[in-house]
Structures are given as structure tokens and as C-alpha cells.
Amino acid sequence: MYTFNEAVNPEVDPAIRKTMQGNRGSNTKPELLVRKILRDEGFPGYRLHWKKAPGKPDIAYPGRKIAVFVNGCFWHHHEGCRYAYTPKKNQYFWINKFEENTMRDNKVYSELVACGWKVFTLWECELKQQEHTGQMLDLLACLQEAVPAGNQVCKRSIC
Ligand SMILES: [Zn+2]
Numbered sequence: 549m550y551t552f553n554e555a556v557n558p559e560v561d562p563a564i565r566k567t568m569q570g571n572r573g574s575n576t577k578p579e580l581l582v583r584k585i586l587r588d589e590g591f592p593g594y595r596l597h598w599k600k601a602p603g604k605p606d607i608a609y610p611g612r613k614i615a616v617f618v619n620g621c622f623w624h625h626h627e628g629c630r631y632a633y634t635p636k637k638n639q640y641f642w643i644n645k646f647e648e649n650t651m652r653d654n655k656v657y658s659e660l661v662a663c664g665w666k667v668f669t670l671w672e673c674e675l676k677q678q679e680h681t682g683q684m685l686d687l688l689a690c691l692q693e694a695v696p697a698g699n700q701v702c703k704r705s706i707c
Contacts, residue, residue: 578672579606579618585679591691602663603656611696613665616687617653621672625650631673666690 586594586607594616598608605615621631625646634642660667668690674681 576618576620578620578670578675581675581679582607582616582618582670582684585684586691589688589691591688593696601665602659603652605660605667609691609694609696612691612694613663614668614687614690614694615660615665616668616670618670618675619653619672623649624653624671626671626673629671629673666694 583594583596586592591609593611594607594609596607597604598610601608601610601615603615603617606618607616608614619626621629622633623646624632626632634646657667657669668683668687670681670683670687674683
């Protein structure tokens with residue numbers, strides 16, 4: 549999920565590299581939790597990292613055009629969140645990295661919305677405190693209402 553090119557960032561020390569690798573990729577704990585809740589609530593038909601939707605959402609219901617992102621607070625720099633700190637070492641690198649991530653997130657969300665998708669963002673810190681967060685309840689309500697209409701591939705050029 550997070551591409552990281554050592555050659556471009558030679559100043560990154562091994563400890564940071566380890567942090568980055570540890571946080572990379574899919575099937576994170578919060579993701580697994582969300583998938584379990586969705587299955588338990590009776591909505592098992594999701595696709596993981598569905599390539600045909602902009603930004604390959606962590607969880608997608610193509611028929612209902614519902615996309616779910618399960619965001620780690622550190623990587624996605626959750627605004628006002630205590631987990632969204634900036635490491636003291638290599639601050640410039642991290643500030644850049646977080647800006648990039650936030651910009652990419654916003655771009656993906658607006659592309660999805662432009663294609664008629666409903667986008668839900670679930671944050672790691674909120675899921676830790678309470679499994680059924682406000683967003684989760686909204687998502688479940690939306691799933692309940694939406695009528696699946698087959699796998700909808702967006703035809704717009706930006707997708
Ligand atoms: Zn957070």
C-alpha cells in the first residue's frame with residue numbers, strides 16, 4: 549500500500565524503516581476487525597482492495613457502490629489524534645510523507661464520490677475505543693438501504 553523507495557530517501561535510518569515496514573500493507577488488525585463486524589452484521593459480500601474502484605478501497609461493495617477505508621492514525625495523519633504524531637528524527641521526511649498521504653487520500657475520496665460511490669472512513673483509534681463507531685453505524689445503515697446492482701465498474705475517465 550505504501551511504496552517506499554530507499555534510494556529516494558537515503559537518510560531514513562533502520563529504526564524508521566522498520567516502523568514503515570511494520571505498518572505497511574493490508575490485513576491490519578483494525579481491517580480484520582471491521583471485516584469481522586461486517587460479516588457478523590450480515591454483509592459478507594465485500595471485495596478487498598478492489599482494483600476497479602479508484603484508490604483500491606480496503607473494503608468495497610461494488611454492487612452498492614460503497615467504499616470503506618480503515619485508516620491507521622499514524623500513516624493517514626488523523627487530524628487532532630494523539631496517534632498522529634510526527635517522529636522527531638527526520639522530521640522533514642515525515643512531514644512530506646504525511647502530506648503526500650493526506651493529499652492522496654483526499655484525491656481518492658473525491659474521485660470515488662465523483663463516480664457515485666459512498667465513502668466511509670474508519671479510524672484505528674476510534675475502533676480501538678468502540679467497535680461500533682458513529683461511522684460504523686452509518687456504514688451499516690447505508691449497507692442495509694443500498695440495493696446491490698451487480699458489480700458496478702465506473703466508466704468515467706478518472707477511474
Ligand atoms: Zn486517530
